[in-house]
Amino acid sequence: MTARTTLLDREVAQAMSALSAAAKKGLGDPALAELVMIRASQINHCAFCLDMHLTIARKSGVSEKQLDLLEAWEEAGDVFDERERAALALTEAVTVLTDGFVPDEVYExxxxxxxxxxxxxxxGLVAVINGWNRVMVSRRIPPGGYAP
Known part of the structure; x- marks a missing residue:
């Protein structure tokens, strides 16, 4: 599969990057931020973002076990702590929005x-990674273009 276009307006990219950086900084947990961005990217089938955020996650100290079991986090026992599990549940709810709303129990x-x-x-982090996923998937940007 080849990219439809690699063109992305610089101002749009800078704005999205600034939102991502602000959200990560405000969350204050780089490893959790990467788990969240990887999980949304798995749901959205964004190979480019998966490639990039798996690389960053490893550098941020996320364990290989967590990365291996992320897609099945609900069944992974104590591999993910309660805070991580709450963040992943919220990530999935915001990403999918099947019923049009994030369920109250997930938000609470x-x-x-x-x-x-x-x-x-x-x-904000979940919203921006979903935006990036849609930008990259719609243009069919392949993995491998990320340079740390």
Whole structure:
């Protein structure tokens, strides 16, 4: 598969990158941020973003076991702690939006484990990675173009 176009407006890319950086910084947990971005990218089938964020996750100290079991995090026992599980549940709910809303129990679970500010940054991070996924998938950008 070849890219449809590699053109992306520089101002758009800079704005999305700034939102991503602000959300990661406000969340304050680089490893968790990468787990969230990888999980959304798995759901959205974004090979470019998976390639990039798996590389960053390894550099951020995310364990290979977590990366191996991320797609099945709900069944992975104690591989993920409660905070990570709440963030992943929220990530899936915001990414899929099957019923048009994030279920109250998913939001409340996350709200119990994150401050209001952290929750705002987590939600922003999920929103921006979904945006990046859509930008990359719609243009069919293949993996391998990320240079750390």
């Amino acid at each position: 679970r996350a709200a119990a484990r994150f401050t209001d500010a952290e929750l705002a940054h987590l939600t």
